[in-house]
Amino acid sequence: MKIWKFRTPKENGSCPPDWADKLGVPQIVADLLWRRGLESMADMDTFLSPGLRHLSPPDCWPGMAEAVDTLEKGIREGRSVLIWGDYDVDGITGATLILQTLRFHDVPASVHLPDRRKEGYGLNIPEIERLAAEEKPGILLTVDCGISDVRAVARARELGFTVVVSDHHMPPETLPDAHAITNPRLSDDNPCPHLAGVGVAFFLMGALNARLEALSGKRMDMRRVLDLVALGTLADMVSLTGQNRILVKNGLLKIAEAKRPGLAELKGVSGFSPVAALGAGQVVFNLAPRINAAGRLGSPTLAHDMLLTDSHDEAARLAHTLTALNDERRAEEERIFKEALEQAADQQERLGFVLYGKDWHQGVIGIVASRIVETYYRPVLILCADGDSLKGSGRSVPEFDLHAGLSRCADVLIGFGGHRQAAGLRMAPERLEDLRERFDAVIREELGETPLTPSLKIDAEMPFSQASDFAVLKGLELLQPFGIGNPEPVFASLPLRVKKRKAFGHSREHIALEVTEETSGITLQAKAWRQADQIAESIQGRRIRLAYTPGINAYNGIASVELRVRDIEILS
Template sequence: MKRWIFRDAPPGAPNAAWAEELGISPTLLGLLWQRGFDTRDDMDAFLSARLATLRPPAHWPGVSEAASLFVQELVQGKKPVVWGDYDVDGITAATIALDVLEAHGIAAGWHIPDRRGEGYGLNVPAIEQLAAEGYGVLLTVDCGIADVEAIARARELGMTVIVTDHHLPPDELPPAHALCNPRLVPAEDCPCPDLAGVGVSFFLMAAINNLLAPRTGRRYKMDDALDVTALGTLADVMRLTGQNRVLVRGGLDKIAGARRPGMLALKTVSGFDPLARLTGGQVVFRLAPRINAAGRMGKADIALKLLRCKDCAKAAELAQTLDALNLERKQEEERIWTAAREQALQLMESRPRPGLVVYGADWHPGIIGIVASRLLEEFYRPTIILCDDGDSLKGSGRSIREFDLYAGLQECADILSGFGGHRQAAGVRLDKARLEDFRSAFEHVCAAALGPDPVQPTLLLEGELDFATAGNQEFLRELDLLQPFGPGNAEPVFASPPLIIRDRLPLGQGGQHIRLKVQDTASGITLIAKAWRMAEEFPPGMIGKRIRIAYTPRIDMYNGIASVDIGIKDWQQV
């Protein structure tokens, strides 16, 4: 059970005339006001998210300088190579870079490291191989900001290095010729400090596109890159505000059109109609895992080839391969999840644990991050999962809202061989002999930050919403104007009035999920609510009980028929 917190409304009230001017209901106007939009123009900008409001490349830190240098080196005859990352953000960022260069008739090489054999970021052996193959300009996307040694070696070999990244910069920056990273400048000096790696790539390649056009007589239509920009931004769980919101809204329109053969094939193999309009959540939970599966299973090149494929038949074949890899990933995930959960339970039986560190020698390094997220969801503690990686241990961590994981790992730095990441997600490496030292230190850091008592998860609610309104499809279509949902723009969650459970019905396979027929005691309106992974919480004896639910109402389209979909987030007995 979670602690329900209702969103605080700002002082005052919105001008009632704004609703008519914006073409929205007073209910939606109040919701926007409650979320901090206190002017009509702010509301309009948020609801419209026009592509025309994207800031020009020159407004982004380091982009103009990097673009000029890149084009200058191309003019001098140097061969370019793009180094990406093996996750969705890195693969989509590389896709944009390669597509723009190809549109100008420039043949560029690329390298996506093998997750198990090379690990994240740049490495010296691969740099030396690329230099031996004659590449003179190295462009990194979604990586490189911490790779001092590899970039120093690239420079020794005569390569011009341009780093584009969005991860937190370390104290020592790499000796690149140009750096593009929104986190290198104060937040107020960047149009969007929360750009994904693919977002940085988008604006850099837009600048390069503009510089190349007079020379080549060609121009890439940057709108065509919005589909993969949205895919990478959503998959990397970036804040969906400001420029990110504009990019993703425009990208979802492009994904709906599916003009890219690889996107059409990806939608089809994910169970969607090729021309279906997808929500951000559907992209995150259905499309992105198939791209990520390639990197997790050591075959990221397949995903890059899919997104860049020009032939529909070949794209369909590649998408089927990704689907098979995703199934393999799911099976491995369940194996690791079962073992990791059992280990976590045993650890907590011995004594309270403010943070969790679990280890399995044979756990797949590409999958432990997903399992860390699942453990976090169940136990609500900062969690790190470790596995063997040669002579050392490699780990992936996830954190709760109340704990800064990156800062916590900094306090354990003397035990670690290396670490990096963000406030809520990070990676670590350490010697095998230091496992217990690290577990003890990590738990100590978590206890100091969170206190002795377990942290109770909270759930932020907009307010109470009765079933008469929740069942109104016109209102639900208005809620869709707030899409896409994600960090910084959470899907609205409402508290129900008192309800009576009239029936319970199975949902899906495996017995984990349940559908409840619930009736609003005031209006008598009955709706079907879905409770994912909550079947045990609603045994048959709950029929006839009075409850309140925290829920999200949506329109569900199935076979072209619209119905009301109620998703239960939490519940309380009345």
């Protein structure tokens, strides 16, 4: 069981009782927003109605004005643009967005998406030299990478490229000597330091689009690419607050319209109607993995081509290819996860796991690391063989800064980079045991000697009379999209009695519960996904409290209330 932590109202009391009526939402929604820190009706209104008019102008972001000036100057000089992206969803969507914008203005442009296994992340000198030999160097514009590539940027400039870096990753102490750099993390004094790479690309192209109108005689409607922005932002797991919330909320509407053949066909192979309205979770768990599979097991160009094509036939062919790659990825993920769990079981005395498999696929180890963190609630590094060295991916818990932790292990590594919760690393094989000892020691020094217990934030107590009220559930839907910074609401039940327990799913890994509230007698259905090993048959007949998220299940066109189990407290 997790530690339940109830969100408490601020010092200035509770939400004024008339705000809910003025905003047109149930009282519980206004109370929830108040507890989450929105203490003015204007802020609540903007949150509930995040229109594009609330987007900040591009020049609010560090270095963007200089980047736009540099791009415009080079384009007016007739130079071509080489867009260098990344092999994940953020990098692929960002590169596609930029290419679509430049092509609209008839600017000669091409895209390079690096091969994960042959090139790795970011700019690399051999490929820059090859591309410079093929075509006269023009403008090299990065998206979702470049901020740490000091040597590669220097070499690109030597070869004659004008280099513009657009990135969102944490800047190093020494920045590359590019002609211009735009990155929201260069300063906290901007509307959204946590933009995804595709978000940076959107504002950059939005500003350039206005400039190029004088050159091409036309201006692109930037709303056309909001589907790409939503897809990349959601997949990159950045905070869904402020500017990101506006971009994603409106981008999901574009995904629902399905005017882009690639997304229409991708929705189809994912089991949705092409014009279905998808929530953030459906994008993250159904669309994004198929696009990521291209970079993990195939070529990211497959996904880029699918998102760019105007042909539904071509898009359908590529969507099926990505689905096949994703099926292969899932099988490989399960194999590695099983082997990693066995290693973790042998290292339970450690507060941080360093797990290694020689033949583990480097395109899958990041996903497995996340699953090990979910299982054990400890920081995890997973490594595999990559030539003469080991390549790794790390994930962490909120209490431990993984990037800072790896900084204290730097002398046993060849290199590393990343964020507070996720990182990549490379090391020599002979230093593996040194890393295990050092990583564990750093975590013990930071977090203490005992393993952490995960906590669960509870928004409020909610009786079943509210959980079964469709007006309340519709009101809660206004809080979407959910994600980091704006989690799904979690409520605590009153005491319940478990009437039935039933396992379901292909491997019987899920549990369905029928639970009755003691005070009201109201009975509702609750589902616990992937929790069969945690909810024994003996729970039937027991008194419990649930931490749950209520929702509307519209299976076969029939709407019913369904609770998603987040945690269970057994009562005496």
